[in-house]
Amino acid sequence: MSLGEKLKQARLTKNFSQEYMAEVLQISQKTYSNFENNKTKPDFSQIEEISKILETSILEFLSGENMSFYQNNSGVNNGFVVNNLSEKLIEQYELRIKKLEEENKYLKNLLDKFVK
Secondary structure (H helix, E strand, C coil): CCHHHHHHHHHHHCCCCHHHHHHHHCCCHHHHHHHHCCCCCCCHHHHHHHHHHCCCCHHHHHCCCCEEEEECCCCCEEEEEECCCCHHHHHHHHHHHHHHHHHHHHHHHHHHHHHC
């Protein structure tokens, strides 16, 4: 199932219109329609926001043909490997991780000041 099909299915499950989704995401209805019709792909932050709105895991949208599971030596699935992701999406993941690490460092510093 394509990302667009997954987006549409999740939206319809919640009985949300494309107009509602577009309004909440602060994009045009046409842009959101393009996501569902696989004409364009949302960036990672948009997928993250869509998953929150639809109360769905990001992995449900990103899983499928772009992901594969690996097994350790005992044959137990213990993770996944992301394959064939666009460079843009990888950059967005890395940027998001970097921002979260910086925020985490800042908050730890603040906490240290209050604890002392």
